[in-house]
Amino acid sequence: MKRNTLIAIMLASGALSASAQRISAKHEVIDCGNVLYESPVTAKFELRNKGNDLLIDTVRTSCDCVVADYPKGVISKGDNFVVEVTFDARQLGHFHKEAAIYSNASDEPLYLTMRGVVVDHLTDFTGLYDFTLGSVRTDKNDIEFDDVNLGEKPVQKIHIINSGTESVSPVVMHLPDYLTASVSPETIAPGHAGVATITLNSTKLRSYGLTQSSVYLGMYPGDKVSDDKEISVSAVLLPEFRNMSETQRLNAPVMKLSTETLDLGSFDDKDEKSGTITIENQGKSRLNISSMQMFTSGLKVRLNKSRLDPGESAKLKITAYKKQLKKARSKPRVLMITNDPDKSKVVIHVKVK
Secondary structure, three states: OHHHHHHHHHHHHHHHHHHOOOEEEOOOEEEEEEEEOOOOEEEEEEEEEOOOOEOEEEEEEOOOOEEEEOOOOOEOOOOEEEEEEEEOOOOOEEEEEEEEEEEOOOOOOEEEEEEEEEEOOOOOOOOOOOEEEOOEEEOOOEEEEEEEOOOOOOEEEEEEEOOOOOOEOOEEEOOOOOEEEEEEOOOEOOOOEEEEEEEEOHHHOOOOEEEEEEEEEEOOOOOOOOHHHEEEEEEEEOOOOOOOOHHHHHOOOOEEEOOOEEEOOOOOOOOEEEEEEEEEEOOOOOEEEEEEEEOOOOEEEEEOOOEEOOOOEEEEEEEEEHHHHHHOOOOOEEEEEEOOOOOOEEEEEEEOO
16 A cells, blocks of 8 residues: 555656656747838747756747747757847837746747837937947936826836847836836847836825936846946825816915025135025915925025915025035936925926036
């Protein structure tokens, strides 16, 4: 009885071993980005044999427009190998093509996917790649989502060029829950360009006004976070006034500022400079300044009154600090969120040399 049980266990173990996948892929999905019409595109899948001697029987593709090239001989345990999948790109629009590897590694095939968009012409980015992030250059290192209404999902793009000597697979890391990101193409060869797309889900922002965070552009999945790969992200969520009646709007507060650009002149030999802005409520109901935030470090604000009845005024003092502003990555600005439907967001620009 025990002997029969042992045999059964051994047979079951052998069946599990035979069905276990012993091929690992660096990327099972490769995004090819934009592909020119009638210009074949090839995705190179880097794979590794993690089991015993491997023999690929065949690679079947999802249609006749896709062909695969793969090793025909025995692949030893631990060896790396490449399967190339080529799409002929004879149809405009998005494509999603699969190749299935059948081998002695498993009873089930390993599926590889290439995707992208076939276009009738390629539009090159004509801007400048002024910033270095890791081993690539980009057209920006900060993103601002301005004037966002609740429920919107605005998109920002960062153009990337690989100025190095090795291919990279950029990935946007440390994303907060209100941001999603993708990079196309998935792998960028030396001298080639790509685009990182950042999408904001405004329903996940916690409050009206300014929300700031930092994400990082890694050169490959699992790359280390460092300051030289940082991308600053800010979003301004506006209060909801779209459903106000005409009567409510006529009786709303009206905010009037003495200036929305505060010119402090030059620091000269001083460490700080200050200036004052007058705020007045010219409307028919109370003006509430519910939020006051700075886009960058190096500024300090002081408001003597945040609730103004009709006809009342307040003083806003803004102080700029020389040393901190030198390290700032964006222009010095102050953000105010109010209940004035025509000035729900007010940005005060601070000029100082």
